Amino acid sequence: MFEKTSKSQNRLPTDEALKVPSSPAAAAAAKPKPASLISHGVCIQGNISGEAEVQIDGLVRGDVRVGKLMLGPQGRIEGSVVAVVAEIRGHIKGPMKARQVRLYGTAHIEGDIAHEQLAMETGATFEGRSVRLAKAAEGAAPAAVEPPAVSSAA
Numbered sequence: 001m002f003e004k005t006s007k008s009q010n011r012l013p014t015d016e017a018l019k020v021p022s023s024p025a026a027a028a029a030a031k032p033k034p035a036s037l038i039s040h041g042v043c044i045q046g047n048i049s050g051e052a053e054v055q056i057d058g059l060v061r062g063d064v065r066v067g068k069l070m071l072g073p074q075g076r077i078e079g080s081v082v083a084v085v086a087e088i089r090g091h092i093k094g095p096m097k098a099r100q101v102r103l104y105g106t107a108h109i110e111g112d113i114a115h116e117q118l119a120m121e122t123g124a125t126f127e128g129r130s131v132r133l134a135k136a137a138e139g140a141a142p143a144a145v146e147p148p149a150v151s152s153a154a
Contacts, residue, residue: 040074047079056090069098073106080111088124099133 035053038044042058049065056064057072062079069083075090086098088107097114105123112128116135120126 035070038075040072063094071107095128097133 035055036050038048038054038056038058038060040057043061044058045061047062047065048054048060049063051067053068053070054064054066055070055072056075056077058074059076060079063081064077064079065082067083068085069081069087071077071086071088071090071092073089077090077092078094080094081092081096081098083096083098085100086096087102087104088109089104090106091108091110093110095111095114096109099116101113101115101118103109103118103120103124103126105121107121107124107126109124109126109128112131113126114131114133116133118130118132
């Protein structure tokens with residue numbers, strides 16, 4: 001009835017959790033994760049981390065590290081973003097790293113973007129640098145997805 005939980009259950013996901021399946025069969029075999037929603041009017045002060053899909057329509061003051069990020073037109077992130085896929089319609093203030101990035105017409109990015117694929121619609125605003133990451137070789141493991149280094153001069 002009462003069990004002691006191990007510390008390993010409370011750890012944050014590793015870069016392994018953000019890797020894309022190498023074949024369509026592996027992707028089909030993977031069990032889909034339910035999406036999480038941070039609604040308009042909700043403010044989270046802290047980091048968000050997980051393997052699943054997250055839709056943010058509110059405000060997050062902290063780092064976001066997820067499998068798929070969908071930032072709504074009213075959504076705002078003040079911190080770094082790391083994702084496999086990022087669909088951005090809102091405002092991000094901070095660096096972003098993702099394999100696939102799509103900036104919709106309402107997107108506003110203030111920070112660098114490291115990506116393998118970048119698509120940007122007319123009307124999107126991007127203030128920063130775009131750095132293209134090398135695609136992982138077919139037989140090799142995908143490159144780890146980590147936030148880009150940020151430096152500031154005093």
